Amino acid sequence: METFRPLLPVGYAAGADAYREAVASLSASDLSTHYTAGLGWFRGEFVPQLKQTLRDLTGGAWDLSDFDAFAAGSDVDFMSHLIEAVAAREEVCLYPGDWFGFLVGSTHQERIRWTADSRGKLACLCVPSVRNGHVTSEMLGFLEDAGACLLNLNLFPTLEASERRAVAESLAPVLPKSVLSISFSRGFGLTASQLGVALVPRNHPYRARYAQQWEWFTYFFNGLAARAFLSLDLDRVARVDAGRREWVRDWLKSRSLPVVETGSYYVKAFRPEGELPDALRPLSRDGLVRLCFKPPQV
Numbered sequence: 001m002e003t004f005r006p007l008l009p010v011g012y013a014a015g016a017d018a019y020r021e022a023v024a025s026l027s028a029s030d031l032s033t034h035y036t037a038g039l040g041w042f043r044g045e046f047v048p049q050l051k052q053t054l055r056d057l058t059g060g061a062w063d064l065s066d067f068d069a070f071a072a073g074s075d076v077d078f079m080s081h082l083i084e085a086v087a088a089r090e091e092v093c094l095y096p097g098d099w100f101g102f103l104v105g106s107t108h109q110e111r112i113r114w115t116a117d118s119r120g121k122l123a124c125l126c127v128p129s130v131r132n133g134h135v136t137s138e139m140l141g142f143l144e145d146a147g148a149c150l151l152n153l154n155l156f157p158t159l160e161a162s163e164r165r166a167v168a169e170s171l172a173p174v175l176p177k178s179v180l181s182i183s184f185s186r187g188f189g190l191t192a193s194q195l196g197v198a199l200v201p202r203n204h205p206y207r208a209r210y211a212q213q214w215e216w217f218t219y220f221f222n223g224l225a226a227r228a229f230l231s232l233d234l235d236r237v238a239r240v241d242a243g244r245r246e247w248v249r250d251w252l253k254s255r256s257l258p259v260v261e262t263g264s265y266y267v268k269a270f271r272p273e274g275e276l277p278d279a280l281r282p283l284s285r286d287g288l289v290r291l292c293f294k295p296p297q298v
Helices: 013-025 028-032 037-057 075-087 137-145 161-177 205-218 223-231 234-254 278-283
Strands: 067-072 092-094 112-114 122-127 148-153 178-183 196-201 267-270 288-292
Touching: 013 223, 013 234, 037 067, 037 196, 037 223, 067 075, 067 205, 075 092, 075 122, 075 148, 075 178, 075 196, 075 205, 122 137, 137 161, 148 161, 161 178, 161 196, 196 205, 278 288
Parallel strands: 092 112, 092 122, 122 148, 148 178
Antiparallel strands: 067 196, 178 196, 267 288
16 A cells, blocks of 8 residues: 555654653763663662553553563563563464564474464463554453463554553453563654563562563663653654544545544554455455555654
């Protein structure tokens, strides 16, 4: 439908300003104490503010006070480590059609399956799903049946506030068995320096099994990205998201396509009725036509 361009799910002007503020705040002492005082800053200042931001984004539906935070070079690094470690012992389940990146970082791909039958296994899902921009009842059942969940909060901040809260409330029952991986690049637009943070319930069996490795990863958290996140004007980012939702709505209406008000404006999937026009056939998979929108950058 469109020629390839870099992915533009959020407005980056606010992110660029946040990076500039983060760089200006750095001192030589910050660099020399990154692995000592900096780690204290990560846990004592950054993590509480991250939890509060997520609480605000969920409309108060999530209380993450009993979750511990670990960091890695990016959310992809952290998720790849967890999936690789679990797949070395047992099967891992990916929701059909969701994010392919869950699979590619593992050397045990024979034990990673695209299946909605997650009973007793680790179930992986992006929120909202990159399959169709939504979290559906089928996806919730996939998570409820699982022994543990890996939730990648990807474009979650780009949902409208009321839908974000509804999604958060529907996910609340699976939080005690979930590892929450925060995407700072797609949800918040901080792509110039990556940061991966996972929030894990203190009594989660994965925490007991992998804490030593995760503690080591955390030493190398990206201080620049963490500082930029704390400087990011989220209201300014939200205004861009609102404008982009309107742009996608107008795009769909002008082409006589169904206007889907819910879900991520960035991903929209449709279940067609009847024969598809030739122009749409390359976009069809598993009975869905999936569109990835790239509104003009503002």
